Amino acid sequence: MVQPLRIALAGLGTVGAGVIRLLDTNASLIAARAGRPIEVVAVCARDRSKDRGVDLSRYIWEDDMTALAARDDVDVVVELVGGSDGSALTLARRALGNGRGLVTANKAMMAHHGMELAAAAEEARVALKFEAAVAGGIPVIKGLREGAAANAVLRIYGILNGTCNYILSTMEDTGRDFGDVLKEAQALGYAEADPTFDIEGVDAAHKLALLASIAFDSRVDFSAMEVEGISRIRAADIAQAAALGYVIRLIGLADCDGGLFQRVQPCLVPRDHPLASVDGPTNAVVLEGNFCGRLLFQGAGAGDGPTASAVVADLIDIARGDAGPPFSMPVAALQPLERAGSGHRLARSYLRFTVADRPGVLAEISAAMRDAGVSIESLIQQGRPEENGEVLVVMVTHEGPESAVTRALELLDGSPSLTEAPLVMRLLG
Structure with missing residues (x-):
């Protein structure tokens, strides 16, 4: 027997x-x-x-x-x-x-x-x-370890937290603001009573650290992760992204260009990208290999059935030996890769400034961009008279080094014209 x-x-x-x-x-x-x-x-x-x-x-x-x-x-x-x-x-x-x-x-x-x-x-x-x-329930680890085992992985990225994806896609569909949709997600059981790990990107970062280790044959290094959540995103950001032809998603991305780069951050995703159509509490992971090309893994990222399916699949593997x-x-063969800096990385950026509605503010922001070497592709100014005359100024930059955007924000740090810290999101390209 x-x-x-x-x-x-x-x-x-x-x-x-x-x-x-x-x-x-x-x-x-x-x-x-x-x-x-x-x-x-x-x-x-x-x-x-x-x-x-x-x-x-x-x-x-x-x-x-x-x-x-x-x-x-x-x-x-x-x-x-x-x-x-x-x-x-x-x-x-x-x-x-x-x-x-x-x-x-x-x-x-x-x-x-x-x-x-x-x-x-x-x-x-x-x-x-x-x-x-x-x-x-998505077999992404098996996909990495087995299906793509012959490939050098160029990068791996995706939507790794269903709570955030539900909130962002619901904001997109309804025009409601973050706090309102978060309460709904909690009532439906998609978000915990204390949602901090989800909405601040920590849960997605845990998952990305594991994927990066397998993808790049490296030691898990969670401490090297750059993490930013979605709690500062407004309905106005969702609307502006839509006007530009994008949706906003919390993206975890890792690559091994000049060291191990790991980041979780809300990004603007082009509407024709496979991740743009991922809505609700769904997860999706894109793996890019040097021979297999782009692979997409998509499905339920939580829940009793999908997660139990993954657990039992592991048990079946063990039963097989x-x-x-x-x-x-x-x-012993996993490499302790050096952390890759982000300053040299080329990207287009979305910047949202909340500023006082008074003369000279736009010139001040534009001067900081100029002095830091940031080229502005488009600029939108939106007044909000219902909120003490504050104005939203949204910029999209041409592709350039991330360090230039960082420098521009440093030049604006402490300016009395800014009523809150700027929001920066990268455009997924």
């Missing part, structure tokens, strides 16, 4: 319950494709009495999460607790240290401790899988 792959499941929230439902619903199909059954042996969560819509009476319940990692009847621990440190990291370390495989959906833990955990998995000769940590290096290459 074929020995089943025995798993312990830590965390019985939306995704954990989804994993159990998927294993139940597709049990025969999964066993056929894995070459053996996959069975849950033990579980752990904070509240034993909560109704999760699945039958948990079949499983051993451990009140101490770390006990899952020490059970002799467990081959793989599935960590769905979340958090970069604390109990999730303790469980991961103990599981690998005890020779158990580990499957996790925890992008924060992998972004901050991925190298340590990968080294532990290699030393123990067990699997460490984290497909569900990036873009939910796939325990290769978690980041495609052994940790």
Whole structure:
């Protein structure tokens, strides 16, 4: 008789319950494709009495999460607790240290401790899988590790946070402002009660750090990430972008030109670009390889079904005997790439200034652009008499080094004409 792959499941929230439902619903199909059954042996969560819509009476319940990692009847621990440190990291370390495989959906833990955990998995000769940590049910890590394995990746970029994408595309469709749409996203469950990690770009940055490591055979370096969120974007920015033929999306982008460059930032995306049509709580990742060209991975970036699908896909790989290096290459072979600066990068930029409505302000801004060597492609001035006479001044620059835009803003820093800090977004090209 074929020995089943025995798993312990830590965390019985939306995704954990989804994993159990998927294993139940597709049990025969999964066993056929894995070459053996996959069975849950033990579980752990904070509240034993909560109704999760699945039958948990079949499983051993451990009140101490770390006990899952020490059970002799467990081959793989599935960590769905979340958090970069604390109990999730303790469980991961103990599981690998005890020779158990580990499957996790925890992008924060992998972004901050991925190298340590990968080294532990290699030393123990067990699997460490984290497909569900990036873009939910989209098999983008498998696409990088397997489908595009023969390619030198030129760059990888995309929409990596469904909450931000829902907010931006809803602002685009309705003309409503950020705060109003954020409240709606929270009411619908697309945004957390504390949405900071999502709207300030941190969640997307965690995912981008993992993709960049696999794409460029480099060590995960979250500290080198440039991160900016969407909380300062107004309905007026959405409207101006539309008038110019663009939509605004939060884009995570990484390349390896002169060092490792990693940035999460709202960008203006041309309407004919594949990412422009991605709306709602959807994720999409574009991979550009030197032989495969442009590949687009798109689908649901969160939710019980898609994320559970990614978790179980990892379990199927482990059941088949796939325990290769978690980041495609052994940790010792991953390069600690130098952080690439952004000043030399060529880009067109969208700049929005909120200024006092008085003579000479536009001349002051234009002079700063001139002195910094920034060439202005277009300029729009929009009055807002309902808000104390403030005026929005929007500029789009010709292509030039980002350092020139930075210098222009330094020249304007402290100017009494500016009523708030300028907003800068790059045009995706």
